[in-house]
Each structure stands twice: as C-alpha cells, then as structure tokens.
Amino acid sequence: MTNLLTSSPRLDAVTAVATGGRLWRRLLRHGGGRVGVALAFILALAALIGPWLTTDPDVPDYTNKLQPPSGGHLLGTDLAGRDLLARTFAGARMSLGAALLVMAIVTIVGLVVGVVAGSAGGVIDTVLTRVMDVLLGIPGLVLTLAIVGVLGPSFFNLVFAMAVTGWAGLAKVARAHTRGAGQRPDVIAARMAGAGPIRIAFGHVLPGVVSLLVVAATLRLGDTVVALAGLSFLGLGAQPPTAEWGRMLSDARETLSVAPFQIIGPGVALMLTVLASTLIADALRDLDEPENRR
Amino acid sequence: MIRLVVRSLAQAVVTLLGGAVITFVMLSASPGDPAERILTARGQESITWLQIEALRSELGLDRPLPVQLLNYLGGLATGDLGASWSTGRPVVDELATRLPATLRLTVASLALAVGFSLILGLVAAAGAGRFPDHVSRTLSMFFLVVPSFLLGIVILDVVVVGFGVGVVISDGSWSTVLFPALTLALASAASWSRVLRASLLGARSAPFLTVSRARGTTNVRRLLVHELPNALPPFVTIIGLEIAFLLGGAPIVESIYSWPGVGRFTVQAVGTRDMPVIVGFVMISITLFVIASLAVDLFNAVIDPRLRRR
Numbered sequence: 319m320t321n322l323l324t325s326s327p328r329l330d331a332v333t334a335v336a337t338g339g340r341l342w343r344r345l346l347r348h349g350g351g352r353v354g355v356a357l358a359f360i361l362a363l364a365a366l367i368g369p370w371l372t373t374d375p376d377v378p379d380y381t382n383k384l385q386p387p388s389g390g391h392l393l394g395t396d397l398a399g400r401d402l403l404a405r406t407f408a409g410a411r412m413s414l415g416a417a418l419l420v421m422a423i424v425t426i427v428g429l430v431v432g433v434v435a436g437s438a439g440g441v442i443d444t445v446l447t448r449v450m451d452v453l454l455g456i457p458g459l460v461l462t463l464a465i466v467g468v469l470g471p472s473f474f475n476l477v478f479a480m481a482v483t484g485w486a487g488l489a490k491v492a493r494a495h496t497r498g499a500g501q502r503p504d505v506i507a508a509r510m511a512g513a514g515p516i517r518i519a520f521g522h523v524l525p526g527v528v529s530l531l532v533v534a535a536t537l538r539l540g541d542t543v544v545a546l547a548g549l550s551f552l553g554l555g556a557q558p559p560t561a562e563w564g565r566m567l568s569d570a571r572e573t574l575s576v577a578p579f580q581i582i583g584p585g586v587a588l589m590l591t592v593l594a595s596t597l598i599a600d601a602l603r604d605l606d607e608p609e610n611r612r
Numbered sequence: 613m614i615r616l617v618v619r620s621l622a623q624a625v626v627t628l629l630g631g632a633v634i635t636f637v638m639l640s641a642s643p644g645d646p647a648e649r650i651l652t653a654r655g656q657e658s659i660t661w662l663q664i665e666a667l668r669s670e671l672g673l674d675r676p677l678p679v680q681l682l683n684y685l686g687g688l689a690t691g692d693l694g695a696s697w698s699t700g701r702p703v704v705d706e707l708a709t710r711l712p713a714t715l716r717l718t719v720a721s722l723a724l725a726v727g728f729s730l731i732l733g734l735v736a737a738a739g740a741g742r743f744p745d746h747v748s749r750t751l752s753m754f755f756l757v758v759p760s761f762l763l764g765i766v767i768l769d770v771v772v773v774g775f776g777v778g779v780v781i782s783d784g785s786w787s788t789v790l791f792p793a794l795t796l797a798l799a800s801a802a803s804w805s806r807v808l809r810a811s812l813l814g815a816r817s818a819p820f821l822t823v824s825r826a827r828g829t830t831n832v833r834r835l836l837v838h839e840l841p842n843a844l845p846p847f848v849t850i851i852g853l854e855i856a857f858l859l860g861g862a863p864i865v866e867s868i869y870s871w872p873g874v875g876r877f878t879v880q881a882v883g884t885r886d887m888p889v890i891v892g893f894v895m896i897s898i899t900l901f902v903i904a905s906l907a908v909d910l911f912n913a914v915i916d917p918r919l920r921r922r
Contacts, residue, residue, distance in 0.1 A: 452630030457860030467882040592757040
C-alpha cells in the first residue's frame with residue numbers, strides 16, 4: 319500500500335545498482351539481501367513444485383473439517399475439510415503468478431510510455447507526464463477498487479485493474495533515465511554518426527532502462543502481492559473455491575475463534591513474501607550507499 | 613516563495629481535473645442504465661419506458677458525451693455527485709453521513725502512526741548500531757511485513773473476541789476507535805520510522821555537529837535540537853503523501869471492524885456496482901491527497917529556507 323518506491327530515494331539507489339552490473343553477486347554478499355533471496359527462492363519453489371507434492375486443494379472432505387495441524391495435514395484443514403498446506407501452495411502459485419503478471423504488464427507499459435515521453439519531449443512529454451502525475455496522485459488501492467467496480471469483482475479483473483493503475487511510477491523512472499541519457503557519450507556518438515531519434519531511443523536508451531525497470535518492478539512485488547490479497551480478502555478478487563491467500567483468510571474468519579490455526583498458512587506466506595521483498599529492497603539501497611553498509 | 617505556491621496550486625488543479633476526467637470515463641464505461649437503476653432503487657415496482665426516458669433527460673444522459681462531461685465537472689465543482697444507483701439518494705448525502713466516522717479513524721491512526729514512528733525512529737537513531745536500534749528496527753520490520761487485514765483479524769478474533777476487550781461491531785465513535793486505528797497505523801508507523809531513522813543518521817554527518825560535540829553538548833540535546841529539525845523534511849513529506857494512503861487503507865480496515873465509514877460503504881458499493889458512490893470515494897481521496905501535498909510543500913518551504921530560493 320505504501321507508495322514509497324515511486325517517490326523515495328530507493329529508486330535512485332536502484333538506478334546506480336542496476337547500471338553498476340554484477341548486481342546478483344553483490345546482493346548475495348549482503349547479509350539481509352542473502353536472506354531475502356533465500357526466502358524468495360523458497361517461495362518460488364513452493365509455488366512451482368508445492369502443488370505436485372500435495373493433494374488437490376479444492377476437493378472438499380466434510381468428514382475431516384477444521385482438523386488441527388497433524389501428520390496427515392501439516393497445517394490442518396478448513397471448514398470444507400480441504401488440506402490447508404495444499405491450499406497455501408496453490409495460493410502461492412496464484413498470488414505470486416498474478417503479481418508477476420501485473421509486474422510484467424506495468425514494466426512494459428511503463429517502459430514504452432517513459433521512453434516515448436523522455437525521447438519525444440515537447441507537448442507529448444508534457445501530456446504524458448501530467449497523466450503520470452494524476453495517476454500517482456490517486457491512492458493505488460482506491461483506483462484499483464474503482465476499476466473493479468466498473469468491471470465487476472473477479473480475480474482477472476483485479477489483475478487487470480492493478481496493471482492499469484501501477485505503471486505510472488515506473489514510467490517516471492524510465493522517463494527520467496531516458497532524458498538523462500541524452501548527454502551520455504555513447505548516445506552523443508550515435509547521434510553524431512547520424513542515428514535518428516527512434517533508433518537512439520530503442521537501440522541505445524531502451525536496453526539500459528529495461529534492467530533498471532525490471533529491478534524497480536521486482537521491488538514492488540511484495541506490495542503487489544499484499545494488494546491482490548487485500549482486495550481478494552474483501553471479496554473483490556479471487557472467488558471461491560479458488561485458493562488465494564487473501565481469500566483463504568477471509569474464508570477462515572467465521573471459524574477463526576474455534577480454529578485459529580487456519581491463519582498460519584496464508585498469514586505466514588504473506589509475511590514471508592513481504593519480508594523477502596523488503597530485505598532485497600533494503601539490500602539494494604545499502605549497496606548503493608556504501609556508508610550505510612553494516 | 614510565491615512561485616512555489618503558484619506551481620503547487622497549478623499541480624493540484626491539474627491532478628483534480630485529471631481525476632475528474634478519469635472518474636467520468638469510469639461512470640460512462642460502467643454497464644447498466646443509470647436512470648433505470650436509480651428508479652429501481654427508489655422502490656418503483658413497474659418502471660415504464662417513459663419514466664426512464666424522463667429521468668434520462670433530467671440527468672442529461674441523452675446529451676452528447678462532451679456536454680455530459682461539462683455537466684459532470686460543473687456538478688463536482690458545486691459538490692454534486694449525482695444519485696446513488698442502489699439507494700437513489702444523493703451520493704453527497706450518503707457520503708457525508710459516513711465521513712465523520714472515517715475522519716475519526718484517519719485522525720486517530722495518523723496520531724498513533726506519527727507518535728509511534730517518532731518514538732521508534734528517535735530510539736533507533738539515539739542508539740544506532742546498538743541494542744535499542746536493533747529492537748526498534750526489528751519491531752519496524754515486523755509491522756512492515758504484516759498486512760493490515762492479517763493484523764486486523766488477529767486483533768479482532770484474538771484480543772477482542774478471545775479476551776473480551778473492546779467491541780466486535782464498532783459504532784464509529786471515539787470510544788471504539790483504538791483497535792481499528794492501531795491496525796491502520798502500525799504499517800505506516802513502521803515505514804515512517806525507517807525514513808526518520810535514515811534521515812536522522814544522514815543529518816548526523818553534518819560538520820557543525822562535530823563542532824557541537826566538541827563543545828560538549830549532550831547526545832540527547834544534539835539529537836532533539838540539531839538532528840531532528842534537519843531530518844524533518846523527508847519525514848514530513850512521507851507523512852503528508854501517505855495521509856491519502858491511510859484513507860486508501862480504510863476500505864480494508866473498516867470492513868474488518870464493521871466501522872461505519874465511507875471505506876466500508878465503498879466496498880459494499882463495489883459489490884453492488886454502485887458507481888456514483890465509488891466515484892465519490894475516489895474524488896474524496898484525490899482531494900485529500902492534493903490538500904496534503906500542498907500542505908507538505910508549504911510546510912517544507914517554511915521550515916527549509918533552501919527550498920524557498922528555487
């Protein structure tokens with residue numbers, strides 16, 4: 319929910335780190351960064367192979383409902399007797415997959431709009447920048463809520479709404495980077511060699527911006543997962559019987575006082591996702607400012 | 613200074629206008645005929661084609677889209693958001709009756725968040741690298757990673773239901789505001805305290821503080837008298853920018869605690885696809901964000917002379 323990443327020094331940090339190269343190795347040498355990467359790896363593993371190790375997450379078994387954690391059901395079962403570990407794994411696939419899809423879309427849109435605005439300048443730049451500022455002026459969750467209101471509540475519409483609202487911050491980064499690139503030696507050399515503005519934009523500026531935006535978008539993955547889960551929690555995203563972390567939490571609410579263990583799976587999974595994302599983001603900022611390293 | 617104010621005001625007007633256009637597009641793009649829905653909402657059993665046409669021309673829905681947009685903007689400027697599609701009553705009235713509860717929640721969580729973030733940030737900076745810093749940073753990290761809805765259901769179902777502290781259904785008054793406000797505040801407090809800590813440590817590296825230390829001032833005096841004022845602009849900026857995001861978090865927290873505010877009302881409106889209500893909430897959020905940004909710009913210009921010269 320916080321909009322830190324679109325307005326904070328963190329993005330400047332990302333600029334330096336993403337263009338500095340060998341990002342991966344430096345990240346793994348940073349203590350917090352290593353933990354974050356390890357957590358992200360575990361979560362990805364849970365999403366990829368978890369569902370193969372467990373039973374079908376959607377098949378009810380009413381003779382086994384609300385069973386506390388045991389050898390047969392490591393995280394217990396829900397009101398319909400469905401295995402909560404299986405549902406948490408399936409939820410990982412759902413939540414992380416949807417968040418990645420949102421990030422992919424906003425990165426591409428942000429990239430195109432930002433590079434176009436930054437290279438074109440003039441009226442086009444002014445108009446596009448105004449659009450970005452307006453979008454950044456509306457709390458993302460509020461606008462997402464409104465778009466879901468227009469389209470109707472469903473997980474697909476929620477993902478679409480998040481993609482529509484999320485690109486402005488990234489476009490601003492791409493635009494700033496594109497404008498700054500005009501004075502770079504290789505760009506000046508290309509211009510002197512007779513390359514046109516479009517060729518410079520796509521051949522010389524775009525490749526550098528891509529890696530930058532991919533990192534910036536990755537940093538928002540945690541926030542995106544939480545926003546998806548939050549709106550699904552309100553019943554405006556994933557619909558039953560879909561296993562999705564936010565939806566699982568809201569399904570568990572009615573019986574939580576007799577079976578509190580139900581929040582362990584989706585709750586811990588959500589927290590680990592945000593923790594991984596925050597640790598990696600912090601590590602990247604530290605890497606950019608060596609005096610902050612500890 | 614005057615140029616700064618003019619530029620901030622122009623930015624505010626553009627944002628409001630842009631938001632109005634976006635919401636107009638949403639209203640026009642949403643399915644269903646507003647006139648028919650309003651008539652149904654007013655409890656009419658059999659709706660004739662004539663009544664629908666009459667209301668359509670009364671609402672101006674038979675006019676060309678550009679004219680509708682101008683009417684819509686004129687309505688917004690005079691505080692008219694149209695009629696709710698599910699109750700048939702004016703949206704402004706519906707929101708006005710629920711706004712005080714939301715403002716109470718927002719003010720209470722803002723106070724809690726500012727208080728907590730000041731404590732966490734100052735403690736962390738005072739004992740940087742030592743035990744208090746570790747405790748403060750661990751707490752911040754914890755509250756940062758717990759989503760508000762998870763915190764909300766844990767507080768409601770463990771503390772309120774389990775231990776019988778507080779009430780399950782809030783009536784929106786000050787006496788029940790604590791738990792909802794806490795739920796909304798903790799994540800913001802955590803993120804703000806991190807900003808405050810970082811800028812306090814940044815302020816510490818200024819040369820005049822070395823001089824100050826050489827002259828024998830105490831650590832506490834340096835922290836509160838020299839470092840805190842210099843660390844304020846980033847802290848105030850993030851608080852100002854995120855006030856609107858506290859309102860953005862209201863739908864989730866209000867829904868959990870059955871808080872009778874505009875956030876919960878809007879979530880219900882999304883369920884019934886009551887677009888005018890949703891649009892009203894969006895416009896309130898934008899207005900609040902614009903006012904907060906203006907206030908931040910002015911506040912920073914007042915406390916930081918360097919900004920005034922630009």
